[in-house]
Amino acid sequence: MSSDGEVLLAAENVKKYFPVRRGVVVQREVARVHAVDDVSFEIRRGETLGLVGESGCGKSTLGRCVVRLHDLTGGRIVFEGRDISRLSRRELRPLRRELQIVFQDPYASLNPRKRVGQIVGAPLRIHGLGDRGEIKRRVQELLEQVGLSPEHYNRFPHEFSGGQRQRIGVARALALSPKLIVADEPVSALDVSIQAQVLNLLEDLQEGFGLTYLFVAHDLGVVRQVSDRIAVMYLGKIVEVSPAEELYTRPIHPYTEALLSAVPIPDPVETVSRKRIVLTGDVPSAIEPPSGCRFHPRCRYATEICSTVEPPLVSYGGGHLAACHHPLNVESDTRTPGS
Amino acid sequence: MAAAPLLEVKSLKVSFRTEDGVVKAVDDVSFTIGEGEVVGIVGESGSGKSVSMLSVLRLITDPNARFEGEVLYKGRNLMSLSEKEMRAVRGAEIAMIFQDPMTSLNPVHKVGWQIEEQLRAHERLTGAEARDRAIELLRAVGIPRPELRVDDHPHQFSGGMRQRVMIAMALSCSPDLLIADEPTTALDVTIQAQILELLKNLRQEFGSAVALITHDLGVVADIADRVLVMYAGRIVEAGEKNAIFYDPQHPYTWALLGSIARLDRPKPRRLTAIRGQPPSLLRLPEGCSFGPRCPHRFSRCSEDPALVDKVGGGHLDACHLPVDEKRRRREPAVHPEQAGTA
Numbered sequence: 001m002s003s004d005g006e007v008l009l010a011a012e013n014v015k016k017y018f019p020v021r022r023g024v025v026v027q028r029e030v031a032r033v034h035a036v037d038d039v040s041f042e043i044r045r046g047e048t049l050g051l052v053g054e055s056g057c058g059k060s061t062l063g064r065c066v067v068r069l070h071d072l073t074g075g076r077i078v079f080e081g082r083d084i085s086r087l088s089r090r091e092l093r094p095l096r097r098e099l100q101i102v103f104q105d106p107y108a109s110l111n112p113r114k115r116v117g118q119i120v121g122a123p124l125r126i127h128g129l130g131d132r133g134e135i136k137r138r139v140q141e142l143l144e145q146v147g148l149s150p151e152h153y154n155r156f157p158h159e160f161s162g163g164q165r166q167r168i169g170v171a172r173a174l175a176l177s178p179k180l181i182v183a184d185e186p187v188s189a190l191d192v193s194i195q196a197q198v199l200n201l202l203e204d205l206q207e208g209f210g211l212t213y214l215f216v217a218h219d220l221g222v223v224r225q226v227s228d229r230i231a232v233m234y235l236g237k238i239v240e241v242s243p244a245e246e247l248y249t250r251p252i253h254p255y256t257e258a259l260l261s262a263v264p265i266p267d268p269v270e271t272v273s274r275k276r277i278v279l280t281g282d283v284p285s286a287i288e289p290p291s292g293c294r295f296h297p298r299c300r301y302a303t304e305i306c307s308t309v310e311p312p313l314v315s316y317g318g319g320h321l322a323a324c325h326h327p328l329n330v331e332s333d334t335r336t337p338g339s
Numbered sequence: 340m341a342a343a344p345l346l347e348v349k350s351l352k353v354s355f356r357t358e359d360g361v362v363k364a365v366d367d368v369s370f371t372i373g374e375g376e377v378v379g380i381v382g383e384s385g386s387g388k389s390v391s392m393l394s395v396l397r398l399i400t401d402p403n404a405r406f407e408g409e410v411l412y413k414g415r416n417l418m419s420l421s422e423k424e425m426r427a428v429r430g431a432e433i434a435m436i437f438q439d440p441m442t443s444l445n446p447v448h449k450v451g452w453q454i455e456e457q458l459r460a461h462e463r464l465t466g467a468e469a470r471d472r473a474i475e476l477l478r479a480v481g482i483p484r485p486e487l488r489v490d491d492h493p494h495q496f497s498g499g500m501r502q503r504v505m506i507a508m509a510l511s512c513s514p515d516l517l518i519a520d521e522p523t524t525a526l527d528v529t530i531q532a533q534i535l536e537l538l539k540n541l542r543q544e545f546g547s548a549v550a551l552i553t554h555d556l557g558v559v560a561d562i563a564d565r566v567l568v569m570y571a572g573r574i575v576e577a578g579e580k581n582a583i584f585y586d587p588q589h590p591y592t593w594a595l596l597g598s599i600a601r602l603d604r605p606k607p608r609r610l611t612a613i614r615g616q617p618p619s620l621l622r623l624p625e626g627c628s629f630g631p632r633c634p635h636r637f638s639r640c641s642e643d644p645a646l647v648d649k650v651g652g653g654h655l656d657a658c659h660l661p662v663d664e665k666r667r668r669r670e671p672a673v674h675p676e677q678a679g680t681a
Contacts, residue, residue: 054527055498161616191383191554196598196612203609218527221600225610248602262532264557265603266596268580271560278536279529282497 005044008080008212009066009180014039015074016061020287031287035061037236038075040313043180048206048213050227050244052220052259056283057233060104063182063216067099068092079180097127100173104185106165110157116143116168117153123175142171145208147201163194170201174209182214187222199225220263224248229319232256235294236286238313240322250329252322255295293325301326343414344371345548346395346433346516351408353387353394355401362620364390366572367408369646372516377542377549379563379580381556381595385617387572388552392518395550396433397425412516431461434509438521440501444493450477450504451489454511461512476507479544481537499530506537513545520552535561556599560584568592571618571628574646578654586666588649588656591629593669627657635660635668 015038020031036058043049053059064070066077068084077085084095100123103109110119121139124130130138140150146167157165166186173181183202187195203226205211217223223230223244230247232240232255240253251257258277265271279298284290290297296306305325313323316330353365365387372378380388393399395410397417410417417428429435437443445453454476455469464472470489477485480503493501502522509517522538523531539562542549553559559566559580566583568576568591576589587593597611615632618624624631626641633640637659644657658665 054529163616193383193594193598193613194616196600196610197614199600200609200612219600220528221602224602224606225600245606258529260602262528263602264528264531264535264555264561266556266560266584266599266601267603268560268584270603271557276532276536278532282499282530283527 005046007042008045009214010040010042010078011062011066011075012040012078013075014062014065014072014077016058016065016070017073033286034236034289035286036065037289039233039236039238040075041231041238041241043212043214045179045212046206046210047228048215048226050223050230051214051216051233052218052223052230053233054218054259054283056235056286058236058286059216059218059233060184062233063101063184063214066180066214067101067182068095069101093127096123097176098179099182100176100178100180101182101184102166102169102173102186105189106162106169107189109169110165112157114156115153116148116155116157116160119157119168120171120175123172127176129176138175139171142174145174145205146171147197161194162190163197166190166198167201170198170205174205177209178211180212180214182216184216185218186215188217188219195222202226220248220260232259235283235289237294237323239295239324240320241313242320242322243318246318246320250320252316252320252327252329253295253324254299254301254326254328256322257328293323301328345374345376345413346372346550347409347411348391348395349409349411351391351394351410352406353390353399354405356403356405357621360621363572363623364620365394366623368569368572368574369408370567370574370577372548372550374515375542375546375548377551377562377564379559379566380550380552380569381554381559381566382569383554383617385571385620386569388569389520391569392435392520392550392552396429396435396518398429398435427461430457430514431512432514433516433518434512434514436502436505436509436517436519436522439525440498440505441525443505444501446493449490449492450496454489454504454508457508457511472511473507476511477504479510479541480504480507481533482507497530499526499533502526502530502534503537506534506541510541510545510547514547516550517547518550518552521554522551523558524553524555531558538562556584556596568595571623572620573628573657574655575629575658576654576656577646578656579652582650582652582654586650586654587669588654588662588665589629589658590633590635590660590665590669594632627659 014036016036017032017034019029021027022030051059065072072085076083117139120142121135124135124138140153143150143152148167187198215226227244230242230244231238234255240256251260258279261277281298292307292309293311296302311323311325313321315321349369351365351368355362355364368391382388394406451473454473458464458469458472474485474489477488482488482503523534563580566580567574570591576592594613613632618628627644630636630640639659644659646655646657648655649662
């Protein structure tokens with residue numbers, strides 16, 4: 001774990017609200033979706049921060065905010081000590097070489113009319129890195145690095161399977177030798193055997209090039225496999241941050257506990273013996289999130305305070321933070337105010 | 340299961356004519372499902388698991404599709420029924436739940452109307468009776484305040500709630516066999532847990548047999564009695580659930596179990612990926628179709644392996660390796676006793 005490494009990127013009180021508009025001619029803003037609501041975290045150089053949560057919790061929005069594919073409603077993104085959250089498009093351009101993203105859907109994220117060489121070479125051309133011959137050589141080298149063959153240069157995306165397409169997406173993200181890659185559900189569209197291939201590839205690349213990842217996913221098994229630290233999101237908030245293994249052995253937030261217990265285990269005996277916490281109800285709307293702790297309507301430990309006072313993210317030592325009035329697996333005297 | 344099984348599929352072959360040639364989606368598949376039994380059908384995309392179950396219900400209407408073999412349901416061959424006779428089977432005898440609850444409900448009709456429609460297609464009911472039944476069904480699948488929700492449209496339901504509506508529809512005529520095609524794949528884990536609990540409870544209440552198509556071995560471990568593992572249009576392994584998980588015989592099953600990032604085991608340094616890609620169904624390799632990706636391949640693998648019981652107890656597999664050799668080569672499987680005490 002590279003927990004003593006320097007901070008590469010910090011998100012400070014990041015907010016992203018999407019307006020809900022009504023009206024045909026005059027579009028009035030009638031409500032706001034609180035997709036990401038006051039979230040702070042740090043990513044250190046060379047580490048993988050996993051970001052997990054269920055659909056609609058804001059994890060992808062947060063990932064996109066980090067690489068400035070979304071403008072922020074509030075808060076700051078600090079990359080290598082520099083606030084990048086208010087930079088203009090032009091000012092952002094050089095930064096795009098440092099921050100790249102791999103998208104979830106390998107079918108939708110590659111232009112079907114372009115050849116692989118054009119797709120992977122596009123970032124190099126845009127940034128004017130080399131002449132045609134140099135770019136071609138670099139692209140072929142990238143294809144090899146992601147486990148494809150240089151002969152694939154002139155093929156079209158439809159000639160590839162899902163796993164291979166995701167490799168093309170990874171090659172494109174790698175083209176500019178970025179420092180940070182946001183991987184937004186990079187394997188969720190793939191079959192399990194292919195998932196393992198792509199996860200292993202991402203780990204090899206990290207080792208080889210010293211990459212830093214923000215790994216966004218909903219699959220707790222996948223996140224555990226790749227992450228050094230993990231942040232759990234629920235309804236626009238980070239509810240727990242922990243060193244990876246500790247999250248699974250000692251969850252502090254009741255939502256994390258329920259999430260872990262809901263993952264099906266491929267072992268018939270164990271699946272019967274383990275205790276499964278079935279949460280009642282659905283995730284509430286992010287337009288009018290519940291008062292106090294956002295998880296309280298579904299939480300089995302909730303008391304009165306949970307519906308009135310929003311719990312802050314508190315440190316429990318060893319880099320383990322959680323936002324809960326009734327933390328699990330802790331002795332109350334280990335609590336210290338959050339950093 | 341001494342009595343005749345509820346469903347018996349014999350040498351089912353499904354192929355599609357395409358511009359590039361004939362796609363053998365299902366290639367000589369035989370299996371049975373007993374009354375009240377939950378059979379998990381696992382495999383990756385393109386392995387033929389959905390096509391084979393859709394063929395059971397004769398829901399594939401592609402004019403380029405060709406079917407061979409028999410599908411015996413309670414002794415009747417569904418393949419030789421007329422379309423009209425088949426309509427009486429669908430919904431009433433064999434019902435289906437689809438993967439995507441977002442697209443499998445009609446957005447312009449109230450959910451109550453959609454349930455009533457199915458009821459009235461199979462039974463003579465007055466409008467009020469059908470509505471009452473619809474409300475009862477919504478209550479049975481755990482939808483709060485069903486007497487109000489019956490008049491809502493699908494977009495007013497969340498994904499998990501829509502899947503509950505789909506299940507209510509499927510159960511409306513108390514089918515003897517329920518085919519569930521990836522019923523929880525589109526749902527979040529906490530909602531998936533709710534739906535799996537519901538399916539388990541309903542199974543006890545309604546006693547339907549369930550064919551559960553899934554790619555998630557965790558879901559299978561949870562609710563199946565028996566498991567079929569499919570690869571490239573064929574069944575490569577079949578048996579009781581515990582036999583498949585604790586004494587898997589086919590290297591593909593080993594690889595499948597090894598490539599999951601499991602929460603119940605210490606984190607491996609690397610996941611065991613299956614090298615290469617599944618074969619094209621247009622040009623299947625000679626012999627064992629898993630051969631080109633199999634690390635245990637040897638000379639005999641160029642011959643077609645038969646699906647036979649080598650270990651006993653109705654545990655079938657299609658692999659040429661001798662049983663003791665397989666047990667030596669695969670990663671140590673956890674035995675149920677050990678798993679229980681761990």
